[in-house]
Amino acid sequence: xxxxxxxxxxxxxxxxxxxxxxxxxxxxxxxxxxxxxxxxxxxxxxxxxxxxxxxxxxxxxxxxxxxxxxxxxxxxxxxxxxxxxxxxxxxxxxxxxxxxxxxxxxxxxxxxxxxxxxxxxxxxxxxxxxxxxxxxxxxxxxxxxxxxxxxxxxxxxxxxxxxxxxxxxxxxxxxxxxxxxxxxxxxxxxxxxxxxxxxxxxxxxxxxxxxxxxxxxxxxxxxxxxxxxxxxxxxxxxxxxxxxxxxxxxxxxxxxxxxxxxxxxxxxxxxxxxxxxxxxxxxxxxxxxxxxxxxxxxxxxxxxxxxxxxxxxxxxxxxxxxxxxxxxxxxxxxxxxxxxxxxxxxxxxxx
Amino acid sequence: xxxxxxxxxxxxxxxxxxxxxxxxxxxxxxxxxxxxxxxxxxxxxxxxxxxxxxxxxxxxxxxxxxxxxxxxxxxxxxxxxxxxxxxxxxxxxxxxxxxxxxxxxxxxxxxxxxxxxxxxxxxxxxxxxxxxxxxxxxxxxxxxxxxxxxxxxxxxxxxxxxxxxxxxxxxxxxxxxxxxxxxxxxxxxxxxxxxxxxxxxxxxxxxxxxxxxxxxxxxxxxxxxx
Numbered sequence: 267x268x269x270x271x272x273x274x275x276x277x278x279x280x281x282x283x284x285x286x287x288x289x290x291x292x293x294x295x296x297x298x299x300x301x302x303x304x305x306x307x308x309x310x311x312x313x314x315x316x317x318x319x320x321x322x323x324x325x326x327x328x329x330x331x332x333x334x335x336x337x338x339x340x341x342x343x344x345x346x347x348x349x350x351x352x353x354x355x356x357x358x359x360x361x362x363x364x365x366x367x368x369x370x371x372x373x374x375x376x377x378x379x380x381x382x383x384x385x386x387x388x389x390x391x392x393x394x395x396x397x398x399x400x401x402x403x404x405x406x407x408x409x410x411x412x413x414x415x416x417x418x419x420x421x422x423x424x425x426x427x428x429x430x431x432x433x434x435x436x437x438x439x440x441x442x443x444x445x446x447x448x449x450x451x452x453x454x455x456x457x458x459x460x461x462x463x464x465x466x467x468x469x470x471x472x473x474x475x476x477x478x479x480x481x482x483x484x485x486x487x488x489x490x491x492x493x494x495x496x497x498x499x500x501x502x503x504x505x506x507x508x509x510x511x512x513x514x515x516x517x518x519x520x521x522x523x524x525x526x527x528x529x530x531x532x533x534x535x536x537x538x539x540x541x542x543x544x545x546x547x548x549x550x551x552x553x554x555x556x557x558x559x560x561x562x563x564x565x566x567x568x569x570x571x572x573x574x575x576x577x578x579x580x581x582x583x584x585x586x587x588x589x590x591x592x593x594x595x596x597x598x599x600x601x602x603x604x605x606x607x608x609x610x611x612x613x614x615x616x617x
Numbered sequence: 618x619x620x621x622x623x624x625x626x627x628x629x630x631x632x633x634x635x636x637x638x639x640x641x642x643x644x645x646x647x648x649x650x651x652x653x654x655x656x657x658x659x660x661x662x663x664x665x666x667x668x669x670x671x672x673x674x675x676x677x678x679x680x681x682x683x684x685x686x687x688x689x690x691x692x693x694x695x696x697x698x699x700x701x702x703x704x705x706x707x708x709x710x711x712x713x714x715x716x717x718x719x720x721x722x723x724x725x726x727x728x729x730x731x732x733x734x735x736x737x738x739x740x741x742x743x744x745x746x747x748x749x750x751x752x753x754x755x756x757x758x759x760x761x762x763x764x765x766x767x768x769x770x771x772x773x774x775x776x777x778x779x780x781x782x783x784x785x786x787x788x789x790x791x792x793x794x795x796x797x798x799x800x801x802x803x804x805x806x807x808x809x810x811x812x813x814x815x816x817x818x819x820x821x822x823x824x825x826x827x828x829x830x831x832x833x834x835x836x837x838x839x840x841x842x843x
């Protein structure tokens with residue numbers, strides 16, 4: 267996806283001024299509520315007309331105030347999944363799904379309904395009315411409905427905001443599967459850093475209607491560490507589990523981790539709070555924790571009474587948070603070897 | 618129905634003809650007007666709204682008289698129609714026009730309320746799914762305000778069944794041509810020994826109105842479920 271945007275819009279006292287160029291298939295728009303994320307999304311989709319500027323998606327000019335171009339939403343081929351699924355209440359699930367597909371020109375229909383119904387496991391819901399669905403089901407149907415229009419780009423506006431934690435972790439794998447299988451570029455709008463880290467590679471950070479910066483998602487995740495009470499969470503992408511006694515062993519780069527949780531996917535994502543990791547100067551001979559990983563200190567960074575230690579565990583990075591006193595006792599310094607100790611139960615499965 | 622005169626049957630059939638035709642012909646226009654009022658920004662919207670709602674508060678006799686002035690041989694529209702040999706006053710068409718004008722505000726009000734209560738997000742979602750503005754209107758907005766359209770139609774139908782003032786002035790009270798149930802009752806009450814017959818037509822009127830209410834209630838329930 268190549269998206270070039272330079273648009274201005276004034277809404278009452280709020281001034282939105284967005285200028286950015288995106289190159290990548292998974293991009294996030296990150297910002298607090300009221301920062302202008304939704305305004306930008308509406309302008310990209312053609313639901314709100316910018317006062318001036320230009321929007322270029324690949325070869326197509328979607329909006330150009332100078333040339334008098336304003337492609338209507340139905341001609342933009344930009345799909346939107348809204349925060350509240352907005353399934354049409356007077357239609358069955360099946361008719362909802364096909365609403366956009368029937369309106370997509372035949373040559374553009376490169377995704378078949380059967381395929382997306384299979385991927386999102388919607389088969390058993392097709393004949394239902396939309397009022398009898400759970401939040402997660404509604405969001406899956408809304409996504410399928412949009413995917414079936416075979417858009418050049420999908421905008422997702424806080425699609426998980428209304429769902430509880432458990433539903434979120436259930437729906438995330440579906441989202442990933444869809445964007446992986448059908449290769450549709452994604453612009454993901456959210457105020458949740460964790461969702462961003464799971465769904466996107468780079469992010470635009472929006473503050474007060476302006477693009478504050480454009481960074482890789484990992485960089486953003488690490489930069490929030492400096493704000494008080496915001497710990498850092500390591501996201502570990504682990505392979506398939508193998509039985510290890512009554513626990514499970516996962517391959518993590520060239521290291522092997524022992525976890526209590528079982529993950530049925532080919533790739534399972536776990537979170538590990540940076541405060542849950544203990545550091546030892548030397549290998550403790552015996553401990554109740556199941557993971558003892560020899561690491562090298564790459565970087566140390568202190569803010570107030572917290573120290574962030576970036577470790578290299580074999581081929582994988584790991585970030586650990588300790589207090590300054592521990593750092594002095596361990597005599598930590600860049601390049602020094604330590605042993606990171608993690609309990610098998612410290613990992614929380616996300617998807 | 619031996620207690621009814623043959624002319625009473627005519628009045629009942631005429632009432633149905635007038636109410637059905639007025640309602641059916643007005644509905645598309647009512648939907649159009651409601652759409653314009655809800656979804657567009659026309660200059661002087663309040664003024665147009667006033668004009669549309671005026672028949673609701675004006676005495677029907679005044680409306681009938683204004684229509685008579687308009688459609689009379691020397692009226693703006695009447696003088697034009699005379700050239701094509703079309704006469705409105707003292708005809709069934711006149712009765713239908715009188716009923717339409719009087720019932721129209723009820724229809725528009727109801728449809729308008731319905732359209733306003735349809736979440737704009739559905740329309741937006743439809744647009745991003747490839748539906749043009751008209752397509753989105755006919756597949757989303759209109760079906761979702763279907764209940765309100767139906768309620769409006771029932772109100773208008775009931776109002777037309779009972780229309781008296783405007784009809785008697787524009788269309789007169791001609792048995793078999795423009796004499797609807799209320800006009801027939803009026804005639805019975807002003808003639809000696811007509812009380813009994815007036816009463817039996819009143820019973821018919823009550824029965825019809827009650828059926829309209831029942832049908833409307835049942836339909837609303839079904840639409841609610843859908």
